[in-house]
Amino acid sequence: MSNLKSLIHQQSLMSLNIVILAAGQGKRMHSKLPKVLHHLAGKPLLAHIVNTAQQLNPAKIFIIYGHGGEQVQAQLGDLPVQWIEQTQQLGTGHALKQAMSFIQNDARVLVLFGDVPLISAKTLQELLAITPNNAVGVLTAQMPNPAGLGRIIRNAKGEMIAVVEDKDTTAQQKEIKEINTGILTASASDLKRWLPALNNNNAQKEYYYPEVITLAVAEKMPVYTTQLTEIEEGQGVNDRIQLAQLERYYQRQQANKLMLAGVTLLDPTRFDLRGEAQIASDVTIDINVILAGKVIIGANTYIGPNTLLRNVTIGQNVIIKANSTIEDAVIDDACEIGPFARIRPGTKLKNNVHIGNFVEIKESEIDEGSKINHLSYIGDTIIGKKVNIGAGTITCNYDGVNKHQTIIGDNAFIGSNSSLIAPLTIGENSTVGAGSTIRRDTPAESLALARAEQRIVDNWQRPKKKNNQEK
Numbered sequence: 001m002s003n004l005k006s007l008i009h010q011q012s013l014m015s016l017n018i019v020i021l022a023a024g025q026g027k028r029m030h031s032k033l034p035k036v037l038h039h040l041a042g043k044p045l046l047a048h049i050v051n052t053a054q055q056l057n058p059a060k061i062f063i064i065y066g067h068g069g070e071q072v073q074a075q076l077g078d079l080p081v082q083w084i085e086q087t088q089q090l091g092t093g094h095a096l097k098q099a100m101s102f103i104q105n106d107a108r109v110l111v112l113f114g115d116v117p118l119i120s121a122k123t124l125q126e127l128l129a130i131t132p133n134n135a136v137g138v139l140t141a142q143m144p145n146p147a148g149l150g151r152i153i154r155n156a157k158g159e160m161i162a163v164v165e166d167k168d169t170t171a172q173q174k175e176i177k178e179i180n181t182g183i184l185t186a187s188a189s190d191l192k193r194w195l196p197a198l199n200n201n202n203a204q205k206e207y208y209y210p211e212v213i214t215l216a217v218a219e220k221m222p223v224y225t226t227q228l229t230e231i232e233e234g235q236g237v238n239d240r241i242q243l244a245q246l247e248r249y250y251q252r253q254q255a256n257k258l259m260l261a262g263v264t265l266l267d268p269t270r271f272d273l274r275g276e277a278q279i280a281s282d283v284t285i286d287i288n289v290i291l292a293g294k295v296i297i298g299a300n301t302y303i304g305p306n307t308l309l310r311n312v313t314i315g316q317n318v319i320i321k322a323n324s325t326i327e328d329a330v331i332d333d334a335c336e337i338g339p340f341a342r343i344r345p346g347t348k349l350k351n352n353v354h355i356g357n358f359v360e361i362k363e364s365e366i367d368e369g370s371k372i373n374h375l376s377y378i379g380d381t382i383i384g385k386k387v388n389i390g391a392g393t394i395t396c397n398y399d400g401v402n403k404h405q406t407i408i409g410d411n412a413f414i415g416s417n418s419s420l421i422a423p424l425t426i427g428e429n430s431t432v433g434a435g436s437t438i439r440r441d442t443p444a445e446s447l448a449l450a451r452a453e454q455r456i457v458d459n460w461q462r463p464k465k466k467n468n469q470e471k
């Protein structure tokens with residue numbers, strides 16, 4: 001233990017520089033989008049790995065970019081990293097070399113891959129902790145199916161002596177299940193000596209960076225290895241099957257965390273969190289729910305099946321029924337929403353509001369106890385307390401150029417199929433007759449009717465089909 005402590009101590013004297021290799025094209029993705037911009041849990045692969053790198057508090061993070069460089073920087077330009085271009089993708093050894101002139105000799109370098117997104121900060125810390133300054137540290141994993149990966153070669157004493165890439169393996173080496181995750185740490189001065197000495201005499205005619213191991217061993221430098229316990233942490237994304245596998249693994253981890261914290265997931269394999277969620281205990285989440293962005297859900301709330309919640313805060317005892325979409329909204333306690341409701345950005349529902357089927361609400365505030373139960377569009381509207389909005393009511397908020405506001409006072413009753421032409425104020429306790437088109441403000445306590453009087457034509461004969469038209 002004291003040994004490990006002193007190693008960690010030594011380590012901390014060297015500044016840590018993290019280099020993330022992300023210039024490859026990702027041929028096997030068959031995509032116009034650079035591989036590292038493909039999403040896992042709603043976030044680019046590269047953003048996952050940069051977030052993990054940040055948790056290690058390095059002096060600097062470098063990203064080697066190349067293929068689709070402008071796109072990568074445009075999407076991730078605000079990350080606290082230094083971008084280094086690799087103009088030609090000649091292999092991982094060539095990629096790492098691009099960073100070395102930016103790194104001081106006395107620094108420790110940790111190399112990560114942009115396409116190995118789920119490595120944890122804890123694992124990386126362990127690797128750094130076991131690797132003394134004058135040594136190389138390599139993170140390995142036992143993979144049941146190591147096809148396509150670099151194999152770890154060990155000598156009779158069990159010491160790691162080389163990595164052999166899959167395409168360069170002998171039949172015997174192909175059987176080795178211990179693989180190179182690509183994650184390695186060494187001192188900058190050592191890497192600066194080894195990287196220019198690499199060659200590309202191999203099956204892929206590329207400069208392989210794991211060959212620095214062979215050079216280290218030739219110098220009798222010790223190579224320390226640590227093996228992953230969760231192999232998914234070391235899994236790379238080379239094609240869309242692997243991307244989907246890692247997505248499922250990641251989602252399962254998130255689902256498990258929520259369940260352990262008291263959230264009921266009716267089927268954890270049909271739950272997706274693409275962002276961050278704070279979910280209170282005794283919340284029930286039905287199947288096929290997607291939570292995106294930042295989602296906060298209060299105790300005892302039920303989220304029905306096939307529901308999308310993006311950037312929403314939901315209170316306690318709320319019921320969200322099936323097939324509803326809620327984005328950038330705040331829903332207070334005991335509201336009932338759906339089925340098939342669409343709550344759009346800028347909506348705020350106070351306590352006990354009911355929003356029913358096929359109702360769309362945008363940029364509106366609805367006060368306590370009000371109900372909009374069927375087939376309505378409410379936009380740019382402020383609705384008071386205990387208002388009833390009848391089926392099919394539309395706020396006509398758009399004149400083709402500008403948006404206008406509607407204000408509806410407490411206790412108002414809007415009859416079914418009314419059009420409320422904004423800008424408009426409907427008085428408190430007032431009533432709008434069904435089927436009205438209201439374009440002038442209505443006073444409190446009034447009845448507003450704006451529809452044609454009913455006419456009766458007696459003995460009305462509906463047209464009849466002619467014989468020769470009959471089938």
Ligand code: UD1
Binds near residue numbers: 094113
């Ligand atoms: C690499 C390792 C292999 C390891 C595996 C683990 C090498 C030669 N092989 O193989 O031992 O088992 O990862 O996932 O390192 N890149 C560049 N510039 C280049 C080439 C690649 O920046 O010129 C980047 C890629 O964007 C990627 C990473 O380096 O993020 C790895 O490259 P990739 O081609 O995917 O290597 P693998 O064949 O997976």
Ligand code: CA
Binds near residue numbers: 115238
């Ligand atoms: Ca890879």
